[in-house]
Amino acid sequence: xxxxxxxxxxxxxxxxxxxxxxxxxxxxxxxxxxxxxxxxxxxxxxxxxxxxxxxxxxxxxxxxxxxxxxxxxxxxxxxxxxxxxxxxxxxxxxxxxxxxxxxxxxxxxxxxxxxxxxxxxxxxxxxxxxxxxxxxxxxxxxxxxxxxxxxxxxxxxxxxxxxxxxxxxxxxxxxxxxxxxxxxxxxxxxxxxxxxxxxxxxxxxxxxxxxxxxxxxxxxxxxxxxxxxxxxxxxxxxxxxxxxxxxxxxxxxxxxxxxxxxxxxxxxxxxxxxxxxxxxxxxxxxxxxxxxxxxxxxxxxxxxxxxxxxxxxxxxxxxxxxxxxxxxxxxxxxxxxxxxxxxxxxxxxxxxxxxxxxxxxxxxxxxxxxxxxxxxxxxxxxxxxxxxxxxxxxxxxxxxxxx
Amino acid sequence: xxxxxxxxxxxxxxxxxxxxxxxxxxxxxxxxxxxxxxxxxxxxxxxxxxxxxxxxxxxxxxxxxxxxxxxxxxxxxxxxxxxxxxxxxxxxxxxxxxxxxxxxxxxxxxxxxxxxxxxxxxxxxxxxxxxxxxxxxxxxxxxxxxxxxxxxxxxxxxxxxxxxxxxxxxxxxxxxxxxxxxxxxxxxxxxxxxxxxxxxxxxxxxxxxxxxxxxxxxxxxxxxxxxxxxxxxxxxxxxxxxxxxxxxxxxxxxxxxxxxxxxxxxxxxxxxxxxxxxxxxxxxxxxxxxxxxxxxxxxxxxxxxxxxxxxxxxxxxxxxxxxxxxxxxxxxxxxxxxxxxxxxxxxxxxxxxxxxxxxxxxxxxxxxxxxxxxxxxxxxxxxxxxxxxxxxxxxxxxxxxxx
Numbered sequence: 030x031x032x033x034x035x036x037x038x039x040x041x042x043x044x045x046x047x048x049x050x051x052x053x054x055x056x057x058x059x060x061x062x063x064x065x066x067x068x069x070x071x072x073x074x075x076x077x078x079x080x081x082x083x084x085x086x087x088x089x090x091x092x093x094x095x096x097x098x099x100x101x102x103x104x105x106x107x108x109x110x111x112x113x114x115x116x117x118x119x120x121x122x123x124x125x126x127x128x129x130x131x132x133x134x135x136x137x138x139x140x141x142x143x144x145x146x147x148x149x150x151x152x153x154x155x156x157x158x159x160x161x162x163x164x165x166x167x168x169x170x171x172x173x174x175x176x177x178x179x180x181x182x183x184x185x186x187x188x189x190x191x192x193x194x195x196x197x198x199x200x201x202x203x204x205x206x207x208x209x210x211x212x213x214x215x216x217x218x219x220x221x222x223x224x225x226x227x228x229x230x231x232x233x234x235x236x237x238x239x240x241x242x243x244x245x246x247x248x249x250x251x252x253x254x255x256x257x258x259x260x261x262x263x264x265x266x267x268x269x270x271x272x273x274x275x276x277x278x279x280x281x282x283x284x285x286x287x288x289x290x291x292x293x294x295x296x297x298x299x300x301x302x303x304x305x306x307x308x309x310x311x312x313x314x315x316x317x318x319x320x321x322x323x324x325x326x327x328x329x330x331x332x333x334x335x336x337x338x339x340x341x342x343x344x345x346x347x348x349x350x351x352x353x354x355x356x357x358x359x360x361x362x363x364x365x366x367x368x369x370x371x372x373x374x375x376x377x378x379x380x381x382x383x384x385x386x387x388x389x390x391x392x393x394x395x396x397x398x399x400x401x402x403x404x405x406x407x408x409x410x411x412x413x414x415x416x417x418x419x420x421x422x423x424x425x426x427x428x429x430x431x432x
Numbered sequence: 433x434x435x436x437x438x439x440x441x442x443x444x445x446x447x448x449x450x451x452x453x454x455x456x457x458x459x460x461x462x463x464x465x466x467x468x469x470x471x472x473x474x475x476x477x478x479x480x481x482x483x484x485x486x487x488x489x490x491x492x493x494x495x496x497x498x499x500x501x502x503x504x505x506x507x508x509x510x511x512x513x514x515x516x517x518x519x520x521x522x523x524x525x526x527x528x529x530x531x532x533x534x535x536x537x538x539x540x541x542x543x544x545x546x547x548x549x550x551x552x553x554x555x556x557x558x559x560x561x562x563x564x565x566x567x568x569x570x571x572x573x574x575x576x577x578x579x580x581x582x583x584x585x586x587x588x589x590x591x592x593x594x595x596x597x598x599x600x601x602x603x604x605x606x607x608x609x610x611x612x613x614x615x616x617x618x619x620x621x622x623x624x625x626x627x628x629x630x631x632x633x634x635x636x637x638x639x640x641x642x643x644x645x646x647x648x649x650x651x652x653x654x655x656x657x658x659x660x661x662x663x664x665x666x667x668x669x670x671x672x673x674x675x676x677x678x679x680x681x682x683x684x685x686x687x688x689x690x691x692x693x694x695x696x697x698x699x700x701x702x703x704x705x706x707x708x709x710x711x712x713x714x715x716x717x718x719x720x721x722x723x724x725x726x727x728x729x730x731x732x733x734x735x736x737x738x739x740x741x742x743x744x745x746x747x748x749x750x751x752x753x754x755x756x757x758x759x760x761x762x763x764x765x766x767x768x769x770x771x772x773x774x775x776x777x778x779x780x781x782x783x784x785x786x787x788x789x790x791x792x793x794x795x796x797x798x799x800x801x802x803x804x805x806x807x808x809x810x811x812x813x814x815x816x817x818x819x820x821x822x823x824x825x826x827x828x829x830x831x832x833x834x835x
Contacts, residue, residue, distance in 0.1 A: 068502070069502075070501060070502055071501070073497035073498070073500070073501050074497065076496060076497050076500040076501070078492040078493075078496030078497065078499075078500065079492065079496075081488070081492055081496070081500065081711075082488055082489045082492035082493070082496075085484070085485055085488040085489070085715075086485045086488075086489070089481040089482065089484055089485035090481075090485070093479060093481030093482075093484070093485075094476035094477065094479050094481065095476070095680075096481075096680055097476070097479040097481065097484065097678035097679070097680040097681070098473060098474070098476050098479070098678070098679060098680055099471070099472075099473055099674075099679045099680070100680065133536055133682075133705045133708075133709070134705050134706055136703075136704065136705050136706045137704060137705045140703060140704040140705070144572065162703075162706070165699075165702065165703045166703045166704070168703070169547065169700065169703050169704075271502075275500035275501070275711070276500070276501060276502045276710075277498075277499055277500040277501055277502070277503065277709060277710035277711040277714075278500070278709060278711050279536075279705065279707075279708070279709035279710075279711075279712075296568075297572065299568065300539075300543060300565075300568045300569045300571070300572050301539065301540060301543040301569070301572075301704065302536045302537050302539050302540045302543070302682065302705075303537055303539045303565070304682075305536075305682070306536070306680060306681060306682040306709055306712050307679075307680035308484075308678070308680040308681050308682075308712055308715075309682075309709050309711055309712055311680075312711075
């Protein structure tokens with residue numbers, strides 16, 4: 030199941046790989062001996078299974094009929110209240126529950142935002158590289174991608190300014206993942222956040238700030254989200270319970286301070302699924318509101334993932350040849366490694382699979398598929414010993430490819 | 433919560449009613465003294481809250497990590513297996529789990545089907561009137577509606593043949609709700625099912641067969657679904673757990689025997705929400721697989737709804753003036769009543785609200801909004817005594833309107 034997700038997404042985007050090749054690889058990644066860095070999956074052994082069963086019992090005993098009935102499109106009131114209470118407390122904002130729309134995972138937030146903004150030929154601004162799932166969601170609306178240069182500190186404001194200055198038509202929105210970006214693991218610095226918001230406001234381009242990993246921070250300091258900075262930009266923010274608690278609940282949220290955008294999102298969501306599962310919303314709300322369950326869980330998750338990140342960093346240092354470069358992310362779930370440009374990581378993946386290790390090649394994260402030297406390495410889903418062995422195998426595959 | 437859903441849908445479609453009027457009415461329907469026939473809601477007092485808590489505990493204890501993790505887009509294997517086992521047993525078909533895609537409610541099935549088939553200006557064939565939620569889902573893709581005449585036995589095959597003969601371009605698909613249609617409650621007869629399938633096959637138009645109420649049958653005999661008739665048409669079938677068990681789980685399914693359609697639906701679904709909540713899928717699968725829980729529940733639901741249908745039929749007979757006509761549905765959740773054409777039911781609703789009774793006016797169920805004399809009356813959500821009182825109030829409102 031693990032690698033299936035990563036490979037599936039990959040399979041849909043990269044048409045140059047034959048379906049039969051992908052099926053073959055899928056079969057291989059499901060082998061028990063394969064160490065996979067391909068998925069973007071939380072560690073399942075940390076899931077609070079017992080607490081979720083207890084929360085469900087409490088919900089069924091106290092508000093069972095409401096939790097099993099149809100609900101309103103915007104989301105169950107108690108979870109919307111929890112979302113704003115938490116965001117306001119963490120970031121000093123003053124949102125109200127009316128600003129919140131609960132979505133079926135943040136993937137749905139991406140789809141809905143694209144659905145209300147994009148017509149074929151419209152322009153959407155993304156980081157280069159950007160999150161594959163976002164590219165896939167946007168692609169359905171046939172936009173033109175304006176892919177902005179990124180470096181070790183995220184999107185380069187000057188590159189954004191330059192690109193916007195050269196556009197004839199105003200792009201419909203700017204999609205950003207400022208914290209521990211997928212795939213690069215990079216954090217956008219506070220100054221750049223302000224600069225990018227100012228540029229977006231100046232050109233009247235709304236921002237979609239995707240923050241799935243914001244609570245998975247492994248250092249003392251975290252950078253506040255753009256939506257909390259009090260800029261002139263129209264910022265819609267997306268957070269999720271998938272990485273904080275469990276993706277299987279499919280409970281995520283948008284903060285939509287712009288009433289005009291909100292009034293277009295709600296009927297759009299109604300048309301696609303009426304509302305996010307009330308059962309999962311109530312169970313999630315019950316769990317996160319019970320004592321300090323959530324804080325204790327997050328403490329455990331952060332400690333576990335930080336140790337796995339450190340294990341991957343030290344294995345990369347130990348085994349990788351000098352031409353392999355990477356950053357050490359301060360949060361999230363991914364390393365992004367760049368290899369000698371003579372290597373195409375889609376080819377490398379085949380060699381890696383023969384050594385029973387998997388990753389996601391970088392090409393599909395570039396909207397134009399024009400770079401083949403990157404690879405995304407997930408560290409949240411395997412224990413340290415497996416990470417070390419997997420990176421060792423991967424390094425062997427890289428050596429073999431250049432030999 | 434009850435009426436909110438019905439009114440929301442209504443509010444989005446009928447732009448001629450001012451937002452302030454709708455808000456005013458919403459406030460009124462939430463008053464405790466209002467009897468609402470407006471929603472399309474199951475009876476919450478029948479929901480198996482205790483059994484769902486027990487099922488969740490069993491899932492958490494035996495496969496908790498899988499139920500809380502990301503899953504594959506097509507759906508959790510055990511629920512796909514259950515769906516085909518049940519359909520094959522009920523209808524003598526031979527589908528396999530590979531034919532099944534689990535969706536986030538059947539609303540999502542409508543959206544996905546439209547998403548892969550419809551570009552702006554394309555034609556989609558619907559019944560006239562048709563399900564409001566389908567019209568809303570399709571509307572997002574800006575199609576042209578070809579609305580086919582219906583009578584007391586459903587879509588008229590000759591009207592379909594005539595309309596298709598006059599089309600220059602082949603419509604992209606035909607949307608049908610053969611069982612206890614929403615809003616009319618009408619059942620499409622077996623002969624018409626075959627005729628319509630033959631016509632669709634002849635013109636090469638795929639059928640989307642929406643069957644949310646198929647298991648809510650209150651008579652000894654039920655008509656088999658088109659997908660089971662072995663016709664030459666390409667039929668995609670949609671069923672749901674919302675009416676059988678509980679809508680709050682948002683677990684529904686498509687049977688997609690046509691591999692080409694399936695291979696377009698899966699990436700489309702992946703782009704909009706990755707997959708339907710694994711937690712809800714596992715809990716649903718556990719519940720329906722535990723002993724005879726589901727059969728006992730369905731027996732109770734059918735008996736309760738049949739009694740409520742009978743109560744509504746007898747109240748309509750007792751109180752309604754002669755110009756009000758209606759059918760008695762043999763399943764599902766709705767009566768459809770037609771009033772004297774001098775009455776517009778949107779106006780009537782205001783008078784009804786003053787008498788503390790609500791319904792959904794018929795106009796938005798017609799793609800062209802060209803008939804105002806219908807009203808949809810839900811009978812599943814209120815006990816018999818309330819149904820009788822509500823219909824009496826509604827009859828008074830009708831009398832007052834024509835006075």
